[in-house]
Amino acid sequence: MSANNLTAVTGKKTKSYAAQKRTALIASYVFLTVLSIIWVIPIIWVVLTAFRAEPGQFSSTFFPHPYTWVEGDIQYTATYTLDNFKELFTPREGFDFAKMWLNTFIVATISCIISTFFAVATSYVMSRLRFKLRKTFMNIALVMGMFPGFMSMIAIYFILKSIGIHQTLLALVLVYSGSAGLGFYVCKGFFDTVPKALDEAAMIDGANKAQVFFQIILPMSKPIIVYQALNAFMGPWMDFIFAKFLMGTNYDTYTVAVGLYAMLERERIYTYFRQFAAGSVLVAVPIMVLFMSLQRYYVEGVTGGAVKG
Amino acid sequence: MFQKKDESEIKIEDSFATKLSFVIMGFANLAHKQFAKGIGFLAIEIGFIVFMIMGGATNLVNLITLGTVETHDEVIPGKILPVRVFGDNSMLFLLYGVLTCMVIAAFVMVWRANVKSARQVQKLEMQGKPIPSFLDDAKLYLDEKFHITMLFLPITGILAFTVLPLLYMICIAFTNYDREHQVPGNLFHWIGLGNFGNILIGDERMSRTFFGTLVWTIIWAFFATFTNYFAGIIVALIINQKxxxxxxxWRAVLVLTIAMPQFISLLVMRCFFSNYGVVNRTLINMGIIKNIDGAIPFFEDPTLAKITVIFVNMWIGIPHTMLMSSGILMNIPQDLYEAATVDGANKVQMFFKITLPQIIFTTTPYLIQTFIGNINNFNLIYLLTGGGPVNANYYSAGDTDLLVTWLFKLTSDNRDYSLASTIGILIFIISATFSLLTYTNTKSYKEEDAFQ
Amino acid sequence: MKKRILALSLAAAMVIGALASCTKQETVVSSAVEARDVSLTLWGAEADLDFLKEVSSDFAKTYADEHDDVKSVTVDVKIVGENDSSKEALKDINAAADVFGVPGDQTAQLADAKAIYAMPEDVVKEIKDLVGDSTAAKAFYNGNYYGFPYSPNTACALYYNKTLFTEDEVKDLNVMLEKDLGDTKAIGVDSNAFLSSCWILTAGGELYTNSNRDYCTFDSDECVEMMKFVQKNAGKMYKGSTEDAVGLLKDGKLAAWFDGSWNASKVVGALGDNVAVTVLPKVKVNDKEYQMTCFGGVKYYAVNAASKEPEVAIALAQYLSSADVQLKKYEAKQAMNPPQLAIPTALSLIENDTIKSNPAIAAYMKQGEMIVVQEPVIPQDWWGDFGALYSDIFDGKISADNIKAEITKHIESWKTM
Structure with a gap:
């Protein structure tokens, strides 16, 4: 084979390789676009509904139609409107969205702090300290989380009632964060990847275990703390079963999920569906913002400290 | 451990103070001027005795009988209504009884700690060593016993909000707390293992439902976990191409869905896939389907409904795994790949030899937790299909009902608490065995110290 | 050492325990010598809240004036809809309202748990005078009447598209089914057993009659023929959820839809100006003519058995269901934006001019007269089970020849539910 020939062959090969790569890249973009559309459609639909003028749960097309209605003697026509948000924030008995939002925010913040502490403390202990019954505890904790939670609702209701706090925000905080110590698995995974040499060095310098934890380990655990905190923070915004069960008729302590879910009752869904969507958007926005801004830590938290190259 | 025991318990005979500590807790500590500790023990003992007198003892008796006084009506002359006098509430008796048992167990442990502590000071005194002051003890809790300090609150929380309700629920399974024995007007009683027999062998329809639902629960948990897992990895791989x-x-678009509360996105999905929902309607408008008769029964055909829920679950779950595996992918050291390229490995080989093992190793705990979460994935099924389509051969269950949603129906619609608890226990046994076996066999459990 | 943690944490639990044992159940004590202050709680649906507050404060004033032993009455109205009230009351009877509205099908659960009072004889007589024997019977269970019916629970009616059917056509199902509507379905019935049972009830099927759990005639020849008729005509009919039907109605793909008043706003909203409401049609099967019918019940005010003031509570329940208040409620609801329909139960109101002038109410009340009273002993499981059976027949999964055998098989299992 002559030198010339060889170049020709390799040249061709490179070219076809490049073409292949290009095709792969285009395919990737097509795939990602399709995927994004699938993922974003339901969300856009909720947002459109939040601004929709036409009442009801359904609109026969994806984008809403203009809708005409009469209020007093004046006839209005609109496709989109801000009225849904306006009505959402008009308090009526049993439904005060601003208050619910605030309640949820308070509960979410406090239970997020408590449960993050519980989870981080437990996982640190499980990862770093060695003591009798450690493995037993880990195994018990693993299976404990498998019990269907709602079965215990009635028991928790009466326990909280017996100490007189069953219809308070405190009860919700306790319920959401009480068992956080069980969810230490991902977090422990993180601590397992933090080199033990760090602790040992500090101990040689005379630090006790508490100091090691608070001064050395905790400051570098930002990712896992953020991961735990985000997950804990989201919980109260989404739970509609427990909150309703505990709060009963005490509207002052309702959370947004309770209020929103109540709008879906069969008698009310027609009237309230747009407000429901508006409320959903207002719930999703803060969580979304938090998630987007803390995404980096979230990812690092879950993947551990050591894999960082 | 044995040697330690020899030293502290067998060689030394208990002194008078120690012996008295058996009865009066904290006595030895007080005698040795460990006031804080001594008073603490004593206070707990007094508190316990007061508790037992005030109601603890009654609670225990009530736990055994579950109530004896029936609800009855008393006719009062001159009144149009007889007055209803409620009898004992078996449900509360059971709950408080369980609580009392936990308190007693706690007390026994404190008592043992007290005895141990008494022997300890006795030993120190005999050896002529200084008795630790309160401050010394406190310091210990920041160092050697730091795990106790750290775990105290979390474990208290777990005991109150998980263990106690759990014990209560387990007890219910051994009673006849069903719709014929509803509180507050009726008493229920202990009946032993009857409920288990009923589900597993007794009632044919019941056991058919149980096993049918069980099989689907496992299939579901398997597919729901692994479809998400691998699809998430694939999406992450595609996004992370150089x-x-x-x-x-791309990532942000997917993450949007995490922020949307599940009951909202699932409701939207239900609208999309219903018989005349957005998907079918679009197909009809495009002429692919002629009319409503040809609509794809996403939720109405048993098999299709199962596939639909798994797909919808992918919509919910892929962003999570995508995020996670993105993180891992970004963090795999590039030199590993470079070295592999030098050795002549191709992309596929690199994926299976480097990327995948790394992802799997890092995410095993997450994977197990997700699998268990899926066995109990109440929200998805309840909000999406409500368990439907209803299966005429099942007892109160549909084709997509997981054990956990079936259980919910049994309690909320039928109020068959004892039956539901029994099923709860069976679910628990299954998932606990499974996850313990898997987890203790994983690399990350066996080699948890490997990294350090 | 681990045990120490447990020990200490359990000590904390002990405090809870000590407190827990203090909460003893309170028994009802009533000794009315001096004039006392009475406070009651009332549960009602959110949509009725303002109205209930208004009328219950009227009640409070009147009652205190008329009774020497009562100094004042306060009624606290809380939002717990009729569909949730029985669940909420059974969760914790001591925290439940003194008076609450419940649907008739919850009677068995509440009465079995002894959570509500049975009405004394002279009160029962008054109830019967007000709403008539048959309506009163819808709150009847196990030998007792349990409350004051104030509204049909499940007023069902046939909604149809005026541009597709004329007023005469909707009187006869056979005509409706024969009309050529192209792709459009003639009539739709939800597969939900509450509505889909209408066929078999039309053919005279009886279930758990007189609270007899073994009694069911759903496999009679008439019923089986009726189900065969449904199966034969399934192509012209639609079986699905209200959500889907709303879409179909809107797009003109469904001409008539049978549904309950709770979905009225959705259905009316979908049909817009084309909407009309009427009773279920007549149907002819094998030369035998039937007037179609369906299950029905009432919502009634029940009195909590743990109430500390049961007599005042009964008076409140009675006041709330009186003819005057029912009429007031109807008017208040009509004045709302958008107007809502409150269907009364009081016999005296049927002849009332205001009520008469509303055609929709006439349809509901007429359909109300035709209904089959739903037995309170129907277990929750039954609904799902019948729905599944109905779907299988409708879809042809059970062949015409097997229908009878299948139904018989299911009846056997209903006996042990």
Whole structure:
């Protein structure tokens, strides 16, 4: 084979390789676009509904139609409107969205702090300290989380009632964060990847275990703390079963999920569906913002400290 | 451990103070001027005795009988209504009884700690060593016993909000707390293992439902976990290709869905896939389906409904795994790949030899937790299909009902608490065995110290 | 050492325990010598809240004036809809309202748990005078009447598209089914057993009659023929959820839809100006003519058995269901934006001019007269089970020849539910 020939062959090969790569890249973009559309459609639909003028749960097309209605003697026509948000924030008995939002925010913040502490403390202990019954505890904790939670609702209701706090925000905080110590698995995974040499060095310098934890380990655990905190923070915004069960008729302590879910009752869904969507958007926005801004830590938290190259 | 025992318990005979500590807790500590500790023990003992007198003892008796006084009506002359006098509430008796048992167990442990502590000071005194002051003890809790300090609150929480309700629920399974024995007007009683027999062998329809639902629960948990897992990894791989631009944007689009509360997105999905929902309607408008008769029964055909829920679950779950595996992919050291390229490995080989093992190793705990979460994935099924389509051969269950949603129906619609608890226990046994076996066999459990 | 943690944490639990044992159940004590202050709680649906507050404060004033032993009455109205009230009351009877509205099908659960009072004889007589024997019977269970019916629970009616059917056509199902509507379905019935049972009830099927759990005639020849008729005509009919039907109605793909008043706003909203409401049609099967019918019940005010003031509570329940208040409620609801329909139960109101002038109410009340009273002993499981059976027949999964055998098989299992 002559030198010339060889170049020709390799040249061709490179070219076809490049073409292949290009095709792969285009395919990737097509795939990602399709995927994004699938993922974003339901969300856009909720947002459109939040601004929709036409009442009801359904609109026969994806984008809403203009809708005409009469209020007093004046006839209005609109496709989109801000009225849904306006009505959402008009308090009526049993439904005060601003208050619910605030309640949820308070509960979410406090239970997020408590449960993050519980989870981080437990996982640190499980990862770093060695003591009798450690493995037993880990195994018990693993299976404990498998019990269907709602079965215990009635028991928790009466326990909280017996100490007189069953219809308070405190009860919700306790319920959401009480068992956080069980969810230490991902977090422990993180601590397992933090080199033990760090602790040992500090101990040689005379630090006790508490100091090691608070001064050395905790400051570098930002990712896992953020991961735990985000997950804990989201919980109260989404739970509609427990909150309703505990709060009963005490509207002052309702959370947004309770209020929103109540709008879906069969008698009310027609009237309230747009407000429901508006409320959903207002719930999703803060969580979304938090998630987007803390995404980096979230990812690092879950993947551990050591894999960082 | 045995040697330690020899030293502290067998060689030394208990002194008078120690012996008295058996009865009066904290006595030895007080005698040795460990006031804080001594008073603490004593206070707990007094508190316990007061508790037992005030109601603890009654609670125990009530736990055994579950109530004896029936609800009855008393006719009062001159009144149009007889007055209803409620009898004992078996449900509360059971709950408080369980609580009392926990308190007693706690007390026994404190008592043992007290005895141990008494022997300890006795030993120190005999050896002529200084008795630790309160401050010394406190310091210990920041160092050697730091795990106790750290675990105290979390474990208290777990005991109150998980263990106690759990014990209560387990007890219910051994009673006849069903719709014929509803509180507050009726008493229920202990009946032993009857409920288990009923579900597993007794009632044919019941056991058919149980096993049918069980099989589907396991299939579901398997597919729901692994479809998400691998699809998430694939999406992450595609996004993380070197040449793909707007990586952040693609990721952000998927992450949007995490922020949307599940009951909202699932409701939307239900609208999309219903018989005349957005999907079918679009197909009809496009002429692919002629009319409503040809609509794809996403939720009405048993098999299709099962597939639909798994797909919808992918919509919910892929963003999570995508995020996670993105993180891992970004963090795999590039030199590993370079070395592999030098050795002549191709992309596929690199994926299976480097990328995948790394992802799997890091995410095993997450994977197990997700699998268990899926066995109990109440929200998805309840909000999406409500368990439907209803299966005429099942007892109160539909084709997509997981054990956990079936259980919910039994309690909320039928108020068959004892039956539901029994099923709860069976679910628990299954998932606990499974996850313990798997977890203790994983690399990350066996080699948890490997990294350090 | 681990045990120490447990020990200490359990000590904390002990405090809870000590407190827990203090909460003893309170028994009802009533000794009315001096004039006392009475406070009651009332549960009602959110949509009725303002109205209930208004009328219950009227009640409070009147009652205190008329009774020497009562100094004042306060009624606290809380939002717990009729569909949730029985669940909420059974969760914790001591925290439940003194008076609450419940649907008739919850009677068995509440009465079995002894959570509500049975009405004394002279009160029962008054109830019967007000709403008539048959309506009163819808709150009847196990030998007792349990409350004051104030509204049909499940007023069902046939909604149809005026541009597709004329007023005469909707009187006869056979005509409706024969009309050529192209792709459009003639009539739709939800597969939900509450509505889909209408066929078999039309053919005279009886279930758990007189609270007899073994009694069911759903496999009679008439019923089986009726189900065969449904199966034969399934192509012209639609079986699905209200959500889907709303879409179909809107797009003109469904001409008539049978549904309950709770979905009225959705259905009316979908049909817009084309909407009309009427009773279920007549149907002819094998030369035998039937007037179609369906299950029905009432919502009634029940009195909590743990109430500390049961007599005042009964008076409140009675006041709330009186003819005057029912009429007031109807008017208040009509004045709302958008107007809502409150269907009364009081016999005296049927002849009332205001009520008469509303055609929709006439349809509901007429359909109300035709209904089959739903037995309170129907277990929750039954609904799902019948729905599944109905779907299988409708879809042809059970062949015409097997229908009878299948139904018989299911009846056997209903006996042990």
């Amino acid at each position: 040449d793909v631009k707007f990586k952040k944007l």
